[in-house]
Amino acid sequence: MNAPANDRTDDHISDSANDVAHRAPSNLDLDAPATPYLDSNELIINMGPQHPATHGVLRVILKLDGEKVLGTECVIGYLHRGVEKIGENRTYTMFNPYVDRMDYVAAVSNGLGYCEAVEKLMNVEAPARAKYIRVIMTELNRIASHQLWLGTHALDIGAMTPLFYTFRDREEILKIFEKYCGARLTTHAFRIGGCQYETYAGFEKEVKNFLTYVAPKIDEYEELLTTNRIWLERTKNVGVISGADCIALGVTGPVLRASGVQWDLRKAQPYAAYSEFDFEIPVGTNGDTYDRYLVRMAEMRQSLRIIEQAVNGIPEGPIMAKVPKVIKPPVGEIYHSIEAPKGELGYFIVSDGTTQPYRLRVRPPSFVNLQALDRMVRGLLVADVIAVIGTIDIVLGEVDR
Amino acid sequence: MAEGINSPAPPPPPEGEKKPAAEDRVAASTAPAKPAAPAKPEGPVPVPWTSPLVEKYRSRYGSGLNAQTYLGQDYLTVDRSLIPDILRLLRDEEQFDYCVDITAVHYPKREKQFDVLWNLYSYPRNERMRVKTQIADGASIPSSVSIWPTANWLEREVYDMFGIQFDGHPDLKRILLPDGWKGHPLRKDYGILQQDQEWVQINLGIESGQ
Numbered sequence: 001m002n003a004p005a006n007d008r009t010d011d012h013i014s015d016s017a018n019d020v021a022h023r024a025p026s027n028l029d030l031d032a033p034a035t036p037y038l039d040s041n042e043l044i045i046n047m048g049p050q051h052p053a054t055h056g057v058l059r060v061i062l063k064l065d066g067e068k069v070l071g072t073e074c075v076i077g078y079l080h081r082g083v084e085k086i087g088e089n090r091t092y093t094m095f096n097p098y099v100d101r102m103d104y105v106a107a108v109s110n111g112l113g114y115c116e117a118v119e120k121l122m123n124v125e126a127p128a129r130a131k132y133i134r135v136i137m138t139e140l141n142r143i144a145s146h147q148l149w150l151g152t153h154a155l156d157i158g159a160m161t162p163l164f165y166t167f168r169d170r171e172e173i174l175k176i177f178e179k180y181c182g183a184r185l186t187t188h189a190f191r192i193g194g195c196q197y198e199t200y201a202g203f204e205k206e207v208k209n210f211l212t213y214v215a216p217k218i219d220e221y222e223e224l225l226t227t228n229r230i231w232l233e234r235t236k237n238v239g240v241i242s243g244a245d246c247i248a249l250g251v252t253g254p255v256l257r258a259s260g261v262q263w264d265l266r267k268a269q270p271y272a273a274y275s276e277f278d279f280e281i282p283v284g285t286n287g288d289t290y291d292r293y294l295v296r297m298a299e300m301r302q303s304l305r306i307i308e309q310a311v312n313g314i315p316e317g318p319i320m321a322k323v324p325k326v327i328k329p330p331v332g333e334i335y336h337s338i339e340a341p342k343g344e345l346g347y348f349i350v351s352d353g354t355t356q357p358y359r360l361r362v363r364p365p366s367f368v369n370l371q372a373l374d375r376m377v378r379g380l381l382v383a384d385v386i387a388v389i390g391t392i393d394i395v396l397g398e399v400d401r
Numbered sequence: 402m403a404e405g406i407n408s409p410a411p412p413p414p415p416e417g418e419k420k421p422a423a424e425d426r427v428a429a430s431t432a433p434a435k436p437a438a439p440a441k442p443e444g445p446v447p448v449p450w451t452s453p454l455v456e457k458y459r460s461r462y463g464s465g466l467n468a469q470t471y472l473g474q475d476y477l478t479v480d481r482s483l484i485p486d487i488l489r490l491l492r493d494e495e496q497f498d499y500c501v502d503i504t505a506v507h508y509p510k511r512e513k514q515f516d517v518l519w520n521l522y523s524y525p526r527n528e529r530m531r532v533k534t535q536i537a538d539g540a541s542i543p544s545s546v547s548i549w550p551t552a553n554w555l556e557r558e559v560y561d562m563f564g565i566q567f568d569g570h571p572d573l574k575r576i577l578l579p580d581g582w583k584g585h586p587l588r589k590d591y592g593i594l595q596q597d598q599e600w601v602q603i604n605l606g607i608e609s610g611q
Contacts, residue, residue: 076577084587085587248498248549248551250501335501348502359507371551
């Protein structure tokens with residue numbers, strides 16, 4: 001290992017980590033290390049890419065002093081499928097199912113963002129009923145996403161029970177999805193111009209039943225964790241990040257809100273039918289892992305409020321705007337973003353007037369939020385890195401696209 | 402399929418007049434006097450963007466800057482030489498404190514092949530805007546990591562996908578693709594089915610992966 005021995009004050013990991021990260025094994029000179037290993041207090045280890053706590057294939061190179069983290073470097077791209085390139089080579093309609101495969105635990109949100117972006121580009125607006133269906137589905141998906149996050153995050157930290165609770169209740173949401181559009185995860189629920197499917201018979205009743213079913217369940221999750229001493233010790237003051245740092249690093253979503261910035265695109269720049277509903281933006285104060293947990297729990301309850309209002313007020317009418325069979329937006333460009341469960345999910349589309357996007361850029365919240373990992377874990381212990389990766393709530397399908 | 406799709410004619414640069422519809426493009430180039438297809442409503446066109454912000458920078462920088470609005474979204478098209486100044490001033494003076502995204506668009510038939518875009522948002526003003534500039538292939542652009550730390554990975558991705566160099570970036574290297582990757586996939590001349598046959602033959606021991 002060629003890392004300088006007395007480099008402990010060096011704040012930048014990249015050089016020495018790079019050496020290890022990108023050196024072919026054959027170059028490792030095991031016989032005669034330039035610096036005797038035991039003289040160095042620094043240790044560089046790999047976490048992942050195949051690691052149960054990295055939520056997919058995320059590799060983190062950790063530079064450690066004992067168990068203290070001096071710095072990290074994320075190596076990503078293992079799930080890169082070239083979504084943006086595919087977008088340029090498919091028609092607008094054909095690309096719609098692909099977006100589900102980015103953040104695959106919140107596929108409905110991805111679809112909503114994409115459909116609305118293309119609609120904006122074409123200057124059409126989805127009918128009111130379609131907007132309500134979209135809101136109901138998207139908020140259900142937000143709850144499902146947060147449930148999956150809670151289950152896996154708690155499991156990483158050592159609490160196994162929440163996983164069973166959240167997966168049991170998430171199943172009810174997936175059943176509604178399946179009945180609505182035939183798919184559970186990669187739903188392809190919406191179309192450009194509205195929704196393809198009318199709600200099935202008994203949809204409203206089932207959603208309402210779900211609301212009354214899940215509200216006490218969220219209390220149940222909280223009962224397990226909120227005042228649990230182990231949970232508090234593992235999450236309080238762990239991975240603290242200030243609101244100003246979040247803004248500078250472009251972090252959005254629950255992570256930003258837990259640092260005290262009351263900003264949610266559903267309120268700041270409302271889309272779909274969100275301006276018609278009454279709900280609050282929960283915020284935290286400390287910006288630590290515990291606050292992010294509390295914010296997401298509160299968000300689930302707010303989502304229930306939104307769904308209840310939407311189901312009760314859902315208007316009659318068409319579910320599809322008048323859009324041509326062949327989607328051919330005029331020459332121009334558009335940026336549209338929505339509040340996905342992970343943060344600001346944006347689509348930037350350049351149209352050259354043909355049936356295919358000339359350029360399709362996805363602004364993924366997980367990718368940008370993951371960049372804050374280094375800031376959040378410096379000075380913590382290795383076990384805390386697990387907690388912080390969980391609390392940022394990344395989905396590697398979206399990070400890598 | 403891929404060939405036809407991979408090199409669509411690029412849309413006209415934003416300063417130019419927008420053509421009403423795509424199928425008229427060929428006709429327009431041969432016979433510009435011919436009117437567009439009848440009864441087809443004109444699409445929205447960019448209109449000049451007027452605001453105190455634009456006036457301020459226009460008086461300071463003059464013609465190096467062009468401000469437009471398309472479908473209610475504002476963007477500044479700026480000379481490459483003004484980029485570091487403008488970006489820093491937008492953050493310091495105009496409170497565009499959140500760099501949402503940095504990306505690029507490739508127009509292979511243009512002399513300056515790349516549009517580089519900064520997608521900005523201001524928390525205090527609740528406003529969005531974009532800054533655009535054009536650069537030639539092989540030219541570099543100043544990094545904005547010192548203005549918005551979030552630019553670090555975003556610029557690395559632009560470098561990875563387009564091969565655009567950012568001067569002053571602390572660690573400019575590929576981010577999504579492996580280090581030894583050849584080419585930059587989001588360029589228009591990079592086919593979607595293109596594969597590194599040499600890599601496949603050496604590492605997988607098969608003739609072709611396709």
